[in-house]
Amino acid sequence: MEKCYKGRALKPMKQNPSKKGSIERGSTNRKRRLDGQRSSSTRRSKRHENRNTKEKQNSATILSWLIDSQIVPESATIYYTGATTQAGFKKGTLERNGILCTCCHCIFTIRDFHVHAGGKVCDDPYEAIGIDRIRGDGSITPLSQFMETALRNRNEPEHHGIKHIPTKGFGDDVYDDACILCADGGNLICCEECSSTFHVKCLGMKVVPDEPYYCAYCACKICGMPVIKRDSSSLSCSLCEKQYHVKCSNESLTIDVNRFPRAFCDKSCRKVHEKLESKIGMKRELQDGLSWTLLHRFDKEYGSYEVMASKRLECYSKLAVSFRLLTACFEPIKDRHTRINMIRNVVYNCGSHYQRINFSSFFTGILEKGDEIIAVATIRIHGTNLAEIPFIATAERHRNKGMCGKLLNGIEHDLRDFGVSTMVIPSSSETIRVWNEKYGFQLLSERTKKQIMKLNTLMFHDCIRMQKTVTGYPNSFDRSL
CATH class of the missing domain: 3.40.630.30 (Gcn5-related N-acetyltransferase (GNAT))
Structure with missing residues (x-):
């Protein structure tokens, strides 16, 4: 990475015309080459698109999701397994918008069908309600197992986890290629401590500072001085994610053997986090x-x-x-x-x-x-x-x-x-x-x-x-x- 200023102050745009997605430089009229794709950080509604009638009518329910994921068949027979009558298990038919009860011909939500069939409100309906003949052995499989299968289906696990994105730079360039404030590229100021980058204008500055720059997430929220993340004397707030020196805060680290440790920069963040959790x-x-x-x-x-x-x-x-x-x-x-x-x-x-x-x-x-x-x-x-x-x-x-x-x-x-x-x-x-x-x-x-x-x-x-x-x-x- 070219260092034009003291420290790691500026990340200039790199010229690499042969690389897909690169930015042409050296001209005031910069062009982004994204292989003909639309600018990706643009948010547009599908409100005016024509979609088929079936898609419009489908309800956004867990049952509809299971059907569309081809985990369970539509109109499958549903059983409540928590209690039996002389006629056997209470049963119904699986619909996209609920369960059609066999005895009263009314459509119930999953929880309401569970109660209607004799279950307790505090019980888990996804365990007590199931579908038979899916395995081929006549056993009843609870809805919870189908939900777990759907969450493992196709690329669903890819939705989870920390994303370690490779940089487009070369050598020791570990910085982001876009401004954290506007998501655009260009000549960017690099944070001395983390991988974040910024436009001078987005930070409200007129010129690039000569001294190393620390972003708001790498400076103590309380005193404003730089925070070294590898230093045990600093923590990251579990709510606002800002760094702070332990000595600058009156809040103590919350440790519970049954939970992940939580740290808060002040009482207000602790209060919001606790209410969110509840x-x-x-x-x-x-x-x-x-x-x-x-x-x-x-x-x-x-x-x-x-x-x-x-x-x-x-x-x-x-x-x-x-x-x-x-x-x-x-x-x-x-x-x-x-x-x-x-x-x-x-x-x-x-x-x-x-x-x-x-x-x-x-x-x-x-x-x-x-x-x-x-x-x-x-x-x-x-x-x-x-x-x-x-x-x-x-x-x-x-x-x-x-x-x-x-x-x-x-x-x-x-x-x-x-x-x-x-x-x-x-x-x-x-x-x-x-x-x-x-x-x-x-x-x-x-x-x-x-x-x-x-x-x-x-x-x-x-x-x-x-x-x-x-x-x-x-x-x-x-x-x-």
């Missing part, structure tokens, strides 16, 4: 038979939350359904530099050694009616000051019914409970008026823009950021962010 997988009832739930992967690899195996299985399955819904609503979105699937990595909160595409702190919020997922949003909380929502979508057959607003209301209610003051979304130029008039979002204030310079937020090339103050909180920001 709400993962918990269905909250709303009006009109609707409910909303926060989902998150529970992998020990990330030090995530310890939960029952049944709860983890249901959460993972709903994440798979949520991913299907989002991909049906948006055109494919790939990072133009690393080529990763952005929607997939955000929904499955995949990590990365590149801070820009490290999505391990994302959560997925879903709006449900019965077993059907109606709307999906992805959320990342940056301390008590700001939460970003880069993706939000409603299933096609439920659009124009106020479902997006209901999901946003649920998210805002939780953010208010967490003490988070502001929501930020990316909007296309065509939908700014809708977000403003219908949902109360405004264009970013100058103060918010300055705060975002210190955060790792997801942004798209064709979008404009908007913000909304969470009801009940003033539009104020922590200057130590």
